[in-house]
Amino acid sequence: xxxxxxxxxxxxxxxxxxxxxxxxxxxxxxxxxxxxxxxxxxxxxxxxxxxxxxxxxxxxxxxxxxxxxxxxxxxxxxxxxxxxxxxxxxxxxxxxxxxxxxxxxxxxxxxxxxxxxxxxxxxxxxxxxxxxxxxxxxxxxxxxxxxxxxxxxxxxxxxxxxxxxxxxxxxxxxxxxxxxxxxxxxxxxxxxxxxxxxxxxxxxxxxxxxxxxxxxxxxxxxxxxxxxxxxxxxxxxxxxxxxxxxxxxxxxxxxxxxxxxxxxxxxxxxxxxxxxxxxxxxxxxxxxxxxxxxxxxxxxxxxxxxxxxxxxxxxxxxxxxxxxxxxxxxxxxxxxxxxxxxxxxxxxxxxxxxxxxxxxxxxxxxxxxxxxxxxxxxxxxxxxxxxxxxxxxxxxxxxxxxxxxxxxxxxxxxxxxxxxxxxxxxxxxxxxxxxxxxxxxxxxxxxxxxxxxxxxxxxxxxxxxxxxxxxxxxxxxxxxxxxxxxxxxx
Numbered sequence: 001x002x003x004x005x006x007x008x009x010x011x012x013x014x015x016x017x018x019x020x021x022x023x024x025x026x027x028x029x030x031x032x033x034x035x036x037x038x039x040x041x042x043x044x045x046x047x048x049x050x051x052x053x054x055x056x057x058x059x060x061x062x063x064x065x066x067x068x069x070x071x072x073x074x075x076x077x078x079x080x081x082x083x084x085x086x087x088x089x090x091x092x093x094x095x096x097x098x099x100x101x102x103x104x105x106x107x108x109x110x111x112x113x114x115x116x117x118x119x120x121x122x123x124x125x126x127x128x129x130x131x132x133x134x135x136x137x138x139x140x141x142x143x144x145x146x147x148x149x150x151x152x153x154x155x156x157x158x159x160x161x162x163x164x165x166x167x168x169x170x171x172x173x174x175x176x177x178x179x180x181x182x183x184x185x186x187x188x189x190x191x192x193x194x195x196x197x198x199x200x201x202x203x204x205x206x207x208x209x210x211x212x213x214x215x216x217x218x219x220x221x222x223x224x225x226x227x228x229x230x231x232x233x234x235x236x237x238x239x240x241x242x243x244x245x246x247x248x249x250x251x252x253x254x255x256x257x258x259x260x261x262x263x264x265x266x267x268x269x270x271x272x273x274x275x276x277x278x279x280x281x282x283x284x285x286x287x288x289x290x291x292x293x294x295x296x297x298x299x300x301x302x303x304x305x306x307x308x309x310x311x312x313x314x315x316x317x318x319x320x321x322x323x324x325x326x327x328x329x330x331x332x333x334x335x336x337x338x339x340x341x342x343x344x345x346x347x348x349x350x351x352x353x354x355x356x357x358x359x360x361x362x363x364x365x366x367x368x369x370x371x372x373x374x375x376x377x378x379x380x381x382x383x384x385x386x387x388x389x390x391x392x393x394x395x396x397x398x399x400x401x402x403x404x405x406x407x408x409x410x411x412x413x414x415x416x417x418x419x420x421x422x423x424x425x426x427x428x429x430x431x432x433x434x435x436x437x438x439x440x441x442x443x444x445x446x447x448x449x450x451x452x453x454x455x456x457x458x459x460x461x462x463x464x465x466x467x468x469x470x471x472x473x474x475x476x477x478x479x480x481x482x483x484x485x486x487x488x489x490x
Contacts, residue, residue, distance in 0.1 A: 003095045004031040006072035008065055010056050010081050011035035014045045020084045021046045029091050034068055059155050059163035066152035072145040074098060080139040082188035090184035094142045097180055104147040104175030107137040111186040124465045126177040129475030131397050133165045133214040139187045147174045161210035166217040211385060218397040219390060226483045231389045233437040236360045240410045245329030246274035247347055252318035253337035254283040257292050266340035270347045276329055279304045281318040316417035316424030323412050333406040339448050346445040350406045353439040360411045360436030363402040364445035371451040382442055392433035396475050401429045404446045423471050430478040
C-alpha cells in the first residue's frame with residue numbers, strides 16, 4: 001500500500017508533542033508532519049514543519065492546512081493537545097477504506113483515557129441531517145486531501161471558531177463522511193463533565209460569539225443544499241371553536257411519586273383570566289404515583305387523571321392521548337412530572353404570546369435548579385439562538401428548543417408527536433416551524449429540576465449516542481421535507 005499522509009497536530013512545546021510525533025514517524029504511510037501553534041514565538045522541532053495559526057478551528061487555519069498539503073493524498077488532523085496513539089494497522093485501515101469508499105472524510109471509534117483509565121469511546125454514523133456543530137467525530141479527522149483543498153478553496157467567510165465546522169459542512173457536499181466503527185486510536189479525554197452538563201454548552205452565554213458563527217455557517221450550508229426557509233410564515237387561525245377551556249396543562253407521568261404533586265400544584269396555582277385545566281396521563285405507574293394523584297385531586301374537577309389502557313405509550317404517545325381528550329383546551333402547555341412553573345403567571349404569558357405572534361407553537365425560558373428549586377449551573381437557558389428571522393433554520397443545528405413548550409391544539413392534533421420518550425418534542429417543534437412562526441417568551445417560566453433520578457442528568461455514552469442518532473434522524477427527515485417543500489414552490 002502506497003499513500004502520502006500529511007499529519008497536522010496542535011503544538012504547545014516539544015515535551016507535549018514528542019510522543020505523538022515519534023509514533024507517527026514510525027508509520028510508513030506518513031510522509032510529513034506539520035505542527036500548528038498559536039504561539040507566534042514557537043519554532044519547528046523534531047524534524048517537523050510548523051505553521052503559526054490564530055486558532056486551531058479557524059477558517060484561516062483550514063486554508064493554511066490546505067496550502068501546506070501539496071503532494072498529500074490524505075490529511076490527518078488531530079485536534080487534541082494530548083498524546084495520539086494509533087492502533088495496530090490503523091493508518092492502513094483509514095487509507096484502505098478511504099480508497100474503497102472514495103469518502104471525503106473518515107473518522108472512527110477510539111479508546112479514551114480518563115484519569116489513567118482506558119474505556120471505549122464509540123461515535124455514531126454521520127447522516128444528512130447531522131448538522132450539529134458539536135457532532136462528535138472524536139479527535140482524529142482523516143480527509144481526502146483533494147476534497148479538503150477544494151472545500152478550503154470555497155471558504156468565503158472568515159470564522160474564528162466555526163472554521164472547522166464550516167469546512168466539514170463544505171466537505172459533506174463533496175462526498176461521504178464515513179464512520180469506521182473500529183477502535184483505531186487512543187487519546188486522553190480532557191472534558192470529564194457529565195452528559196447533563198455538556199448538552200447546554202451551546203446556550204452558555206460565554207459561547208455566544210462562537211454560536212453566532214456556527215449559525216452563519218449552518219445557514220449558508222442550508223442555502224447551498226436547498227434546505228433554507230425564508231422568514232415567511234403561514235398564518236395560524238387561532239379562532240377554533242368548541243373548546244370549553246382556553247388552555248390545558250399536559251403532564252405525562254410514570255413513577256414520579258416524589259415530584260408529581262408539586263408539578264400539579266404549580267399548574268393549579270396559575271392566575272389567569274381564562275379557564276384552564278390540568279390533564280395528567282398516568283402511564284401505568286407502580287410506585288404510588290397513581291394513588292397519590294387520586295387521593296389529592298379526586299374531587300378537583302380541573303384535574304383530569306387519564307390512565308391509558310395501552311401499555312406501549314412513550315411520552316409522545318401520552319401527549320397525543322392528552323391532546324385528543326375532549327376537554328383539552330385550545331392551547332396545550334407542557335409540564336414535565338418532575339418540574340414546576342416558576343410563578344403563577346406562566347400560562348397567561350404563554351397564551352398571550354400565541355396571539356401576539358400568531359404562533360402555532362410557543363417556547364419559553366427555563367432555569368436549571370436542584371430538587372429544592374435552587375439554581376444550578378448553567379442557570380437560565382434562554383435559547384436566544386431562536387430568532388424570528390432564522391430560528392426555524394438554526395433549529396436544525398441545535399439539539400433542543402427550550403421549555404415550556406406549548407401548542408395550538410388543533411395544529412398539534414393534526415401533526416401529532418412521535419410515540420417516543422426522547423426527541424418527541426423536538427420533532428414536532430421542527431415540523432411546526434416548517435410552516436408557522438414559533439413565539440418566544442424570554443422570561444423564566446419554568447424550573448427544570450435536576451436530581452438523582454432525573455432522566456437527563458447523566459447518561460452513559462451508549463445512551464447519549466442513541467439519543468443523538470435519533471435526533472440526527474429527525475433532522476434528516478425534516479431537512480428532506482424542507483428541501484422537497486422548496487422544490488415544490490419553484
